[in-house]
Amino acid sequence: MAPSGAPLLYQPPAELLGRKIHEVLPSACADYFLNSIQQALLTKKTVKVEYSLPIGEQEVWFEANIASMTENTVVCVARDISERKQMEDQLRQQTENLAQTLQELRQTQAQMIQAEKMSSLGQLVAGVAHEINNPVNFIHGNLSHLEEYTQDLLGIINLYQQLSGNKLEFQALCEEIDLEYIQEDVPRILSSMKVGTQRIRQIVLSLRTFSRIDEAEFKAVDIHESIDSTLMVLQHRFQETTKLPAIQVIKDYGTLPLVECYSGELNQVFMNILANAIDALEEWTIENAQLRIDNLTSGLLTPTIAIRTSVIDSGWVKIAIADNGIGMSEQIQKQVFNPFFTNKPVGKGTGMGMFISYQIITETHGGKLECHSTPAAGTEFVITIPIQH
Numbered sequence: 001m002a003p004s005g006a007p008l009l010y011q012p013p014a015e016l017l018g019r020k021i022h023e024v025l026p027s028a029c030a031d032y033f034l035n036s037i038q039q040a041l042l043t044k045k046t047v048k049v050e051y052s053l054p055i056g057e058q059e060v061w062f063e064a065n066i067a068s069m070t071e072n073t074v075v076c077v078a079r080d081i082s083e084r085k086q087m088e089d090q091l092r093q094q095t096e097n098l099a100q101t102l103q104e105l106r107q108t109q110a111q112m113i114q115a116e117k118m119s120s121l122g123q124l125v126a127g128v129a130h131e132i133n134n135p136v137n138f139i140h141g142n143l144s145h146l147e148e149y150t151q152d153l154l155g156i157i158n159l160y161q162q163l164s165g166n167k168l169e170f171q172a173l174c175e176e177i178d179l180e181y182i183q184e185d186v187p188r189i190l191s192s193m194k195v196g197t198q199r200i201r202q203i204v205l206s207l208r209t210f211s212r213i214d215e216a217e218f219k220a221v222d223i224h225e226s227i228d229s230t231l232m233v234l235q236h237r238f239q240e241t242t243k244l245p246a247i248q249v250i251k252d253y254g255t256l257p258l259v260e261c262y263s264g265e266l267n268q269v270f271m272n273i274l275a276n277a278i279d280a281l282e283e284w285t286i287e288n289a290q291l292r293i294d295n296l297t298s299g300l301l302t303p304t305i306a307i308r309t310s311v312i313d314s315g316w317v318k319i320a321i322a323d324n325g326i327g328m329s330e331q332i333q334k335q336v337f338n339p340f341f342t343n344k345p346v347g348k349g350t351g352m353g354m355f356i357s358y359q360i361i362t363e364t365h366g367g368k369l370e371c372h373s374t375p376a377a378g379t380e381f382v383i384t385i386p387i388q389h
């Protein structure tokens with residue numbers, strides 16, 4: 001039992017002689033030794049054991065080789081391996097630190113990719129919006145003049161018709177081009193063109209609202225405008241396809257004051273939650289295609305996203321986004337805000353969407369982000385943020 005070369009002895013040799021192992025060693029250690037001795041006697045092979053013993057103030061590690069000598073005697077040689085153990089511990093610690101650093105690096109990298117993606121998307125959207133804005137305003141502005149000039153020209157034609165005393169040639173031409181119809185139709189065409197350009201102007205405005213991605217300070221923002229601009233960007237995914245029925249969006253907007261926030265980042269949160277909701281509705285529909293079709297006529301299972309906003313406690317606003325999609329098990333729900341957690345096929349999801357959204361809401365805006373979900377029934381994300389900072 002004497003550690004060779006160790007500065008301290010567990011027990012002086014005289015203390016050990018003639019005593020049973022359980023009287024000398026701590027009970028767990030003694031059991032371990034007895035087992036190993038039995039094994040050595042049984043197999044006739046050298047058995048290696050590692051154990052620690054309290055010596056003075058410290059725990060000292062030993063490695064012992066137990067070899068059978070005769071049928072009921074063994075020889076045991078032990079040596080102090082504390083230094084090696086210490087190094088192993090250090091190595092384990094270093095490996096853990098490295099793994100942690102690696103995890104942090106991957107997280108930062110993914111965050112940067114997401115931020116970069118959003119920022120490029122924002123720049124692209126802003127660029128497109130800018131390019132469309134000028135020509136559409138030009139067309140829209142000129143439509144009013146065109147309307148006025150057309151009225152004048154039609155007036156002149158009318159006058160000429162009266163003054164010409166219905167000359168035959170003129171009459172023939174009028175009939176040929178169906179002047180009566182043109183007179184009715186031109187104002188209608190102009191008016192529908194105006195509706196069209198007005199719609200494009202609204203879209204451009206939404207794109208501009210959505211692309212306020214790089215705004216680097218808190219600004220008072222109309223939350224409904226932000227949500228609408230995000231819905232606008234995702235518009236194509238709400239439409240009916242051969243596989244999926246159209247997604248219905250229900251907006252239940254309360255009266256909200258302007259909210260101080262980073263609007264670009266908040267748009268990113270809306271985008272992540274809405275994109276997940278659409279994915280969840282698609283998944284549900286694919287898994288339950290027949291059920292959905294059977295119930296569609298009754299309107300029971302129309303894929304729906306409901307957005308509700310309200311003021312709570314006067315200092316806070318609440319934005320709830322719910323879907324009646326695939327839903328989440330408790331197990332998934334627990335992990336939804338974890339970095340890299342995804343249930344989507346490789347290449348589709350990075351698993352960073354909700355992690356980043358959680359950080360934006362809690363850390364950047366000092367708010368709360370909660371998730372309520374029932375499998376096969378749907379999911380609701382509830383954002384609460386302070387109105388002022």
Ligand SMILES: Nc1ncnc2c1ncn2[C@@H]1O[C@H](COP(=O)(O)OP(=O)(O)OP(=O)(O)O)[C@@H](O)[C@H]1O
Binds near residue numbers: 354
């Ligand atoms: N509305 C929802 N309904 C059902 N499951 C959801 C919903 N929102 C999130 N989840 C689950 O949480 C997981 C994590 O979502 P998260 O947005 O963080 O990552 P992702 O959508 O998989 O990938 P990405 O980083 O591209 O957004 C999803 O893979 C999905 O399983």
Ligand SMILES: [Mg+2]
Binds near residue numbers: 275354
């Ligand atoms: Mg997502």
